[in-house]
Amino acid sequence: MATMSWEQRLQQFVEAKGSSSSAGAAGGAGPSGAVSAASEADVEQMTVQCIADWHTPTAAAAAASTYQHIPRFYRKCPDENDAVRMRVREEARARHVQRLSKEMLTNSDLDVVWALLQRQYSSQENEEKMINFDDFVRVGQEAGEKFSSYFTSPMVYAKLYQQDPRGRLPISRLYAYIMRKVWLQQTRIGLSLYDSHGTGVLLEVDFENYILELIPTLPQLNGLEDSFYSFFVCSAVRKFFFFLDPLRTGKVKVQDIMSCKFLDELLQLRDDKLTADQQRCNWFSAPHALRVYGQYLALDLDHNGMLSKQELMGYGTGTLSPVFVDRVFDECLTYEGEMDYKGYLDFVLAMENRKEPQALHFFVRLLDVQNLGYIDMFSVYYFFKDIQRMLEAHGQPMVQFEDVKDEIFDMVKPVDSLKITLEDLLRCGQGDTVISLLIDLKGFWLYENREQLAADPSQLDAEDEDDDEVDDMELASSVPSGGHVGNQGDGAGGHVGNHGDGGGDSQDVLPVEREFREMSVEDLE
Structure with missing residues (x-):
């Protein structure tokens, strides 16, 4: 006999109970017409089981329920007066940064990779050592697990491939890619040290502290007087905030700083062989900063700052x-x-x-x-x-x-x-x-007069010469000792802790330096 469902058992129970009630009213109730206690217990047990089954969601129901009950994904920063929670948050962030720092490649690791690439190349063209995909995989296997993110994905090779007919890749380009990735990681960690709230954004004073501590690591700024540091910091920070914070919220995302070209332009000052033209075009160079400040002083006729x-x-x-x-x-x-x-x-x-x-x-x-x-x-x-x-x-x-x-x-x-x-x-x-x-x-x-100037460009050249009559460096030499940057609040000259430069260690690998600089963040994603 087939097992009855809960609906059938319940229907039978109700009918038997109704028959028992009718027979009792007529005075002919007996054991056969009565509803047994065992039958009622069975129905009760099946009812409880059905209710439990209804509350146990199926896989489809569980998936659908996630749209109705979204887990908490945002936690507000603790109040600054809550000393315990603030301390726990700072400690957690410090340990996270420390863990990321340990996972980064060091200079010795980069030397190992360069030696492997030098040894594993399979061909050479125009004095450029080349590797194919098999060589690429082999280098990754020999380098070890620490380098797996650079050699296990075919996408890395595909991104760097430049239509070589034999499917090869210059080892200098691959090494420049690895250097660039390491540099970005180092810079990201360095910037996060100044993220006082751990929210992924830097306030203006935070970024001022970063630039101030970065100055001693940039050889092109060695000639700057200490009294000019606050003006240089202000100049550098304003470029980032003008372009990355057009709505004037007073903060910029660390990710935006990493993605823009300005950080490359700033850290280009690590190169002590920049030409005069390169320095003139670089907003962050000492000559350019001095020129802008010199113009400001020249305009300030009453010398009130x-x-x-x-x-x-x-x-x-x-x-x-x-x-x-x-x-x-x-x-x-x-x-x-x-x-100001x-x-x-x-x-x-x-x-x-x-x-x-x-x-x-x-x-x-x-x-x-x-x-x-x-x-x-x-x-x-x-x-x-x-x-x-x-x-x-x-x-x-x-x-x-x-x-x-x-x-x-x-x-x-x-x-x-x-x-x-x-x-x-x-x-x-x-x-x-x-x-x-x-x-x-x-x-x-x-x-x-654009048509006339197009026919006779000498008129425009004469105009440009008139604009450049004032010598920039002579103007800049009038920077006052111990000057201030107008009425701008906290300023860039405040004392900060020793967080490090955050810009990473420079590598003296001349064949790849140009490719290293030309790579954008989009190339590395």
Whole structure:
């Protein structure tokens, strides 16, 4: 006889109980019609088992339930007054960093890898030693488990492969890749030491401390006077924060610092053989930092360490429009109506990088005089009428507003024909030209005479020579002893603990140094 289901057993029990009740009422109840205690116990046991089965989810039900009950994935940082939790958090972070440090390759490990690559190469072409994939795997096996992440994945080989007809890879490129990965790990750990809250972001004062302790490790900065350190730190930090924190939150992600090119540019100063041209193009080099600060001192006519509107009017060729300078002081942080060095650095970074999205964001905020979130016809007229006054003062032929307005809107081709947004300027690729037309008489003149200048470039060369008349180093030599960086709060000169430079050990492997520098973070992911 087949085993009855719970439903069948329950139905039988109910029917038997009903029959027993009817028979009892008629006076003919007997043992055969009564519901036995054993039968009732069986039904009760089966009912309890069914209920238990209902509460035991199947695999599908368990998977679906995860969408209804999301596990906790965020824990708020403990309050600074909670000394015990803060101490536990700091200790956990320190041990995590210590463990990562032990897992990193050392200089001796890198020497071992280089020796293996030198021994295992299978061919040579144009004095470049090459390995194939079999050699690549063999090196990984001989190197050991510590190097497994660099040699076990075919993706590493595929990323570095450069269309060699025989499927080979230069050993110098592979070694440069390993060096670059190790350097990034070292730098990541070094930056995390300054992450005071352990949240993956650095506050401005945290990054200032990092740069300050990095200075002694950069040979190109050996000639800097101690009194200039705070100015250099301010200059370096402002570039990172201007581009990585355009919304001015006062913090940047460590991951963003690692991903941008600025850290490479900064650590390029480890090379004591940089040419004068390379130093001139490097924002973080001593000559460039001294030049920017020298210009600041030259503009500060009353020598009070701050810049007034009239003093900022002398920036560059002295052709900025007064209305634009007024807007700079309206929107940027000032102290009793004057600009400090930190604000000046933001201004310089915007002026020198007008094509960049962060700079265009800076300028749109200034040109949006009505705080509408875009540049309208009134804003264009508001700034161009000042350019017209300057043209008239210099005896230049007048240009009609309608012509300039049509030219600007034709260049930008905004989605809305009556307003220009930041997205419109970024999309059109002519945002820097539009900005120059509205804020700078020289920029307007260069645009108006672009065809003539293209036919006779000597006129433009003469203009550039006039701009470079002031000797940068002579200006920089006037850096005062024990100077300060205007009114900028904590500053970069505070005392910090000995966290190390975080930049990693440099390797004197000349054949791979160029490839090492050219590799981006995206190449290493």
